[in-house]
Amino acid sequence: MASKLTTNLSIPKGKKAIVVGYVGGINVGDEAIVAVVANVLKEQYEFDVTIASGQVPLSQEYIGSAFSYIQAFYPGKGLDSRGHQALLNAIKDTDCVVFAGGGLLQDVHSTNLMRHCTYFATQAKRMGKHVLAFGLGAGPIKSAQGKALLQMFMDHNDRVFVRDTFSKQYIEDTLKVNVPHLHVGFDSILLVDRISKSGQVAAAETNKxxxxxxxxxxxxxxxxxxxxxxxxxxxxxxxxxxxxxxxxxxxxxxxxxxxxxxxxxxxxxxxxxxxxxxxxxxxxxxxxxxxxxxxxxxxxxxxxxxxxxxxxxxxxxxxxxxxxxxxxxxxxxxxxxxxxxxxxxxxDKLALMQNTQRQHFAELLGCLNEQASKVSISKRYGARWFWALELSLKPRLRKAAMAVGPVAGKLIPNGIKKKVRQILGFDW
CATH class of the missing domain: 3.40.50.2000 (Glycogen Phosphorylase B;)
Structure with a gap:
């Protein structure tokens, strides 16, 4: 199960990292793996950790105040131009972006989560940063945009560890290519030590x-x-x-x-x-x-x-x-x-798996001893065009479509309306 990598495991101390995931939902499992990864980076590797959260107060309460936080655009209400610039400044000021794990690579409900993660990856790589992913789960990805986002996400990562063999196979089958920087590990939660039993589960006094x-x-x-x-x-x-x-x-x-x-x-x-x-x-x-x-x-x-x-x-x-x-x-x-x-x-078996997972995490961070991977010019400009379309052009087109819809809607053939819905991503 363990990936065999040859990496310098002398991890530099005192690096800066932005930890990204489905943070601020709140979903207990997703917040928990971010807490685990952030704590390992801070306590074991002495990183200066910033957590990107869609709803910072919720994450601060669940994860704790030992970390810095930056407002992300998902999940939550989104960002205004000032908040978006603050996010970009935070990425520019960090050494690496670390995806903490969980089912980030799927579009069961929408592509919003994949868009969120891929945006971080592309912007960090555009600025020459290391982009690392750990304990990821993949699938299902049903939409054409979801598959495009998966390709873009993988292109803009230095190294990716997934949490099971199914996720690795799913990614490679979806992309129809072997991904050399993709490795199999376990769920990020295995970075936690054994959990000891102590105290009462609830306040009620009972012998049950x-x-x-x-x-x-x-x-x-x-x-x-x-x-x-x-x-x-x-x-x-x-x-x-x-x-x-x-x-x-x-x-x-x-x-x-x-x-x-x-x-x-x-x-x-x-x-x-x-x-x-x-x-x-x-x-x-x-x-x-x-x-x-x-x-x-x-x-x-x-x-x-x-x-x-x-x-x-x-x-x-x-x-x-x-x-x-x-x-x-x-x-x-x-x-x-x-x-x-x-x-x-x-x-003994559990301890072996936990030690293997800690080794995987050290191997992941070993990328920081190397030069950050480069993305081809065509893929870099493809990503820039994609985000220009998604974050600037499409919102303007949606606004224009909403303005003309009540008047022109009855005159436009249904086939064209369907195409507009697909392109702009809303019911028009």
Whole structure:
């Protein structure tokens, strides 16, 4: 599984880095991996770390105040011209941009996340900076623009580590070429040490065992299925703790709370440390969220992962726990059987994977001892034209289209309207 690289591992101290990901969402898993990468850069390598966040106050609360922050244009309300210039100035002032990992290379809902990451990569490379990516997940990418962004992102990175073999194969199959600076590692969360169990999961005084539920609404899974799992846990004598990894998960919790009252409580996910300690102090966990399951592996907490997409099977399987991954439509009886199965934690194997991941990270930073890679003139100018079109020309065209639409819309053939929608990216 480990990538074999020949890199000078004498990492310079005191470099400046901007850490980028899906930051400011808030999504607990994505904030957590950024926290991990930022902490390793700061504490182990003495980097001056700035975190790019779409909503800085939210990230400051979750990740902490030990780092500088710069306002990014996604996720969030976007930037005005002054904010955009501040972002470019921050990139100009840094030594490298580091993508912290997570499912950044996908366009399931839109291409906005890929656009955000690719913009950072292209602007940093335009300024002659090192661009490094670690623990990335890839796919699915369905749109033509998503595939173009993937190509641009890979072209403007010095070195990329993905979190599983599936992601590497997906990138190379999508681009239809082998990528020499693309390597396979593990999820960035494996940079964390083993998580120790301590304290109580929640404030309530109880002698019951604790079961964690980390669920989300998904096609084929909703409140009905969540109620079945909760009922089974309560009937087995568990006090249930619901973990909301995104704000929209709270709607699912509200439905469960109305049904199960004092048998279910909501965990505190406001800080990175609380996310770790919550999972560490559970007796069992049922989770659809990848990083809650990875926390469980690091803590030795018995878990069952419900896979709503390929990443859970691939990433958790790569760590040797594929038997604990069930399909999303698994029945309650199957989940109970899996929960009752002894947790086959191999501490030596886990430690080896963690050490391998730390080696990967050192190899990634080893690029800083080399000259930053160059991008061909055609690709550089292609990127500049792309962003000029996306950030300047298209907004102006959208504004003009909105102005003339009420008058000219009825006169324009549907085929042309469809083409305009595709080009400008809005319903016209």
């Amino acid at each position: 065992k604790w079961a964690g539920l980390c669920l989300r609404e998904w096609k084929g899974f909703g409140l009905t299925q969540a109620k079945e799992l909760t009922k089974a846990l309560v009937n087995s004598g568990y006090q249930v703790l619901f973990m909301a990894y995104e704000k929209k998960d709270l709607a699912l919790y509200a439905g469960l709370k109305a049904e199960f009252a004092d048998d279910i409580a909501l965990s505190d996910e406001q800080h990175f440390d609380s996310s770790l300690s919550t999972v560490a102090n559970l007796d069992v966990l049922i989770s659809m969220r990848l990083h809650a399951n990875l926390f469980a592996i690091l803590a030795g907490t018995r878990f069952v992962a419900l896979a709503y997409d390929n990443k859970l099977k691939s990433v958790i399987g790569s760590l040797g726990f594929e038997e604990r991954v069930l399909d999303l439509n698994a029945d309650v009886a199957g989940v109970n059987v899996a929960l009752a199965t002894d947790f086959a934690q191999n501490n």
